[in-house]
Amino acid sequence: MAKKIQILIVGHNENGYTHEVGKIAYETGAEVAKSGAVLITGGLKGVMEAASQGAKDAGGITVGIIPQNEASFANPYCDIVIPSGVGLARDFLNALAGDGVIVIGGGSGTLSETCAAYMYKKPIVAIKNTGGIADKFADQYIDHRKNVLIIGVSTPKEAVQTILEKIKSNTT
Amino acid sequence: MAKKIQILIVGHNENGYTHEVGKIAYETGAEVAKSGAVLITGGLKGVMEAASQGAKDAGGITVGIIPQNEASFANPYCDIVIPSGVGLARDFLNALAGDGVIVIGGGSGTLSETCAAYMYKKPIVAIKNTGGIADKFADQYIDHRKNVLIIGVSTPKEAVQTILEKIKSNTT
Amino acid sequence: MAKKIQILIVGHNENGYTHEVGKIAYETGAEVAKSGAVLITGGLKGVMEAASQGAKDAGGITVGIIPQNEASFANPYCDIVIPSGVGLARDFLNALAGDGVIVIGGGSGTLSETCAAYMYKKPIVAIKNTGGIADKFADQYIDHRKNVLIIGVSTPKEAVQTILEKIKSNTT
Amino acid sequence: MAKKIQILIVGHNENGYTHEVGKIAYETGAEVAKSGAVLITGGLKGVMEAASQGAKDAGGITVGIIPQNEASFANPYCDIVIPSGVGLARDFLNALAGDGVIVIGGGSGTLSETCAAYMYKKPIVAIKNTGGIADKFADQYIDHRKNVLIIGVSTPKEAVQTILEKIKSNTT
Numbered sequence: 001m002a003k004k005i006q007i008l009i010v011g012h013n014e015n016g017y018t019h020e021v022g023k024i025a026y027e028t029g030a031e032v033a034k035s036g037a038v039l040i041t042g043g044l045k046g047v048m049e050a051a052s053q054g055a056k057d058a059g060g061i062t063v064g065i066i067p068q069n070e071a072s073f074a075n076p077y078c079d080i081v082i083p084s085g086v087g088l089a090r091d092f093l094n095a096l097a098g099d100g101v102i103v104i105g106g107g108s109g110t111l112s113e114t115c116a117a118y119m120y121k122k123p124i125v126a127i128k129n130t131g132g133i134a135d136k137f138a139d140q141y142i143d144h145r146k147n148v149l150i151i152g153v154s155t156p157k158e159a160v161q162t163i164l165e166k167i168k169s170n171t172t
Numbered sequence: 173m174a175k176k177i178q179i180l181i182v183g184h185n186e187n188g189y190t191h192e193v194g195k196i197a198y199e200t201g202a203e204v205a206k207s208g209a210v211l212i213t214g215g216l217k218g219v220m221e222a223a224s225q226g227a228k229d230a231g232g233i234t235v236g237i238i239p240q241n242e243a244s245f246a247n248p249y250c251d252i253v254i255p256s257g258v259g260l261a262r263d264f265l266n267a268l269a270g271d272g273v274i275v276i277g278g279g280s281g282t283l284s285e286t287c288a289a290y291m292y293k294k295p296i297v298a299i300k301n302t303g304g305i306a307d308k309f310a311d312q313y314i315d316h317r318k319n320v321l322i323i324g325v326s327t328p329k330e331a332v333q334t335i336l337e338k339i340k341s342n343t344t
Numbered sequence: 345m346a347k348k349i350q351i352l353i354v355g356h357n358e359n360g361y362t363h364e365v366g367k368i369a370y371e372t373g374a375e376v377a378k379s380g381a382v383l384i385t386g387g388l389k390g391v392m393e394a395a396s397q398g399a400k401d402a403g404g405i406t407v408g409i410i411p412q413n414e415a416s417f418a419n420p421y422c423d424i425v426i427p428s429g430v431g432l433a434r435d436f437l438n439a440l441a442g443d444g445v446i447v448i449g450g451g452s453g454t455l456s457e458t459c460a461a462y463m464y465k466k467p468i469v470a471i472k473n474t475g476g477i478a479d480k481f482a483d484q485y486i487d488h489r490k491n492v493l494i495i496g497v498s499t500p501k502e503a504v505q506t507i508l509e510k511i512k513s514n515t516t
Numbered sequence: 517m518a519k520k521i522q523i524l525i526v527g528h529n530e531n532g533y534t535h536e537v538g539k540i541a542y543e544t545g546a547e548v549a550k551s552g553a554v555l556i557t558g559g560l561k562g563v564m565e566a567a568s569q570g571a572k573d574a575g576g577i578t579v580g581i582i583p584q585n586e587a588s589f590a591n592p593y594c595d596i597v598i599p600s601g602v603g604l605a606r607d608f609l610n611a612l613a614g615d616g617v618i619v620i621g622g623g624s625g626t627l628s629e630t631c632a633a634y635m636y637k638k639p640i641v642a643i644k645n646t647g648g649i650a651d652k653f654a655d656q657y658i659d660h661r662k663n664v665l666i667i668g669v670s671t672p673k674e675a676v677q678t679i680l681e682k683i684k685s686n687t688t
Contacts, residue, residue, distance in 0.1 A: 002568075002592060002593050016315070038596055056518055061577070061595075065598070071522075076517045079520055084609055084612065085430065086431065086609075087264070087429040088288065088292070089288075092259070092261035092264075093609075107314070107317055111315070112291070118280045120585065143188070143304065145188070145279055174396075175415060228346055241440050241603055249346050251347065251405075252382055257605060259602065264429060265437075268429045271415075436607075436608075437605070456628055456631035456632060456635070460604065464604070476660070477659075486623070489623055
């Protein structure tokens with residue numbers, strides 16, 4: 001099997017994005033790359049761009065799955081662009097493309113991706129103190145079904161280590 | 173314009189569904205039908221089926237947009253079935269097909285539909301005391317963007333009246 | 345089961361559309377309505393609009409499944425609009441929403457819908473002498489798999505009768 | 517811009533696939549890899565698998581966009597799997613993900629991808645004498661709109677050279 005481990009990072013687009021969260025996203029992207037996994041993001045700005053830049057600077061491979069039908073809408077740090085053409089429903093494509101998901105801050109789009117990942121029972125971690133959805137759902141289940149616990153973590157390094165452990169225990 | 177007003181009702185599938193919530197869903201579906209609007213649902217069981225049955229019993233038209241690619245997966249109270257074939261990403265189709273959304277209880281799927289509706293700035297009301305997502309988000313915004321307030325209401329009648337007012341003020 | 349029979353009519357949008365083909369589309373839509381079936385179309389102009397107008401004038405119910413995410417892009421003869429938001433991939437939604445398909449003329453979009461219907465093994469008829477895809481594929485299979493023969497017919501009435509027979513023999 | 521050139525190869529799945537066509541697909545995948553472009557395929561068997569294997573053996577990067585929602589359905593030569601979860605509508609995702617398309621033989625699914633690419637005005641080449649759709653549409657337009665000519669070529673090398681020229685002239 002040629003397939004590499006694929007990790008999805010989700011979080012704010014430009015709106016709601018801060019320099020501090022961007023730094024965390026950059027480092028998380030770099031950690032994904034260092035682990036040898038492929039980084040998947042929604043391919044746009046904010047956390048998606050910062051994480052992709054971090055992964056590229058660390059020598060990784062980056063994929064951006066965007067709502068639009070033209071690759072030119074993606075940020076410049078995506079090696080591969082999937083211009084889905086399905087609008088915001090691409091949130092479900094993102095969730096399915098990740099073997100596991102790391103949540104950094106985020107708003108309604110991030111929550112939609114997190115719900116999708118939860119319904120498909122993907123491992124999910126949330127980096128605490130990044131605000132938004134990450135803090136709202138860290139260490140919680142999204143609903144009474146308790147599909148997967150959203151594991152709260154403290155650092156980019158811990159995020160990637162934890163998600164890799166969960167992915168590996170899923171596939172063995 | 174032949175187009176009728178289209179109201180989406182979202183809530184639990186079988187899992188998490190109670191008799192009490194079913195009664196509210198049935199009545200809300202009936203109120204939608206009495207208003208002359210078309211009822212849109214996710215076409216499966218639980219709240220979706222109860223609302224559709226209520227609408228049919230009140231002489232309305234019902235549409236079920238389902239994840240599967242065969243109409244036979246829909247509940248028996250859908251006049252028209254859209255077997256989307258796109259899996260759970262059909263949550264976005266539901267949200268787009270509703271001119272407004274009524275939330276009754278609900279879990280992660282309901283939350284995903286609510287996020288989709290919120291991102292597309294659709295009017296949203298939640299019937300209080302139905303548990304799950306409806307109670308968690310009634311009278312709140314999903315994120316800092318404050319796209320649309322999820323208006324908490326107390327009864328099926330109030331839900332339909334409120335959503336119709338919001339839909340009408342959107343289109344004038 | 346409340347579900348009505350759903351018949352998809354496909355054909356040219358404005359580009360490639362002629363008055364003559366429009367008349368046939370109008371009559372075919374009317375025949376669908378008279379049979380009691382729901383008319384499904386792609387909801388835009390050309391054949392889609394003419395068929396929908398015919399169905400409305402004959403007292404039928406019409407559904408338009410459009411690529412865009414706003415109902416206002418649909419033609420004015422759709423009772424129900426499904427603004428899919430998935431771009432041209434909505435061709436697959438159309439094919440799945442039809443229990444059978446009637447092809448009238450048509451270009452690449454019509455061919456894409458016909459391929460989708462063929463892959464999902466839906467009954468397909470093509471009205472001969474309407475040009476484009478209808479004439480190119482009437483009485484033929486799309487490929488060596490011979491999933492379904494595209495049955496060539498001569499009139500709107502024959503188209504609807506034939507597709508109804510095929511749909512009924514599929515479900516019994 | 518980190519983005520690499522992305523070339524989509526389309527053709528038969530297992531059904532309709534021959535050893536001879538497989539050899540051509542393998543060589544075409546290898547040529548894509550040697551050019552430095554990323555290979556996109558539908559990620560399943562037949563031409564998709566042979567092309568992916570060729571690209572891997574030549575040191576390239578391969579992406580498989582599959583209809584299912586689990587990566588395990590992909591062939592073993594995909595570095596990155598996009599389990600779209602949208603069923604056969606993934607044909608549109610494939611077409612959008614390719615900056616250009618190479619058609620090798622193929623049936624109704626290949627034709628659906630070719631129509632999608634044609635509607636989105638992507639450069640398309642067809643390798644002649646590979647049967648099916650490639651031979652049926654080589655050196656032709658799909659419809660009267662004449663969006664893009666499907667350029668007939670004779671060898672894998674010519675296919676990749678031609679598609680790269682067309683992609684480059686599109687972006688300058």
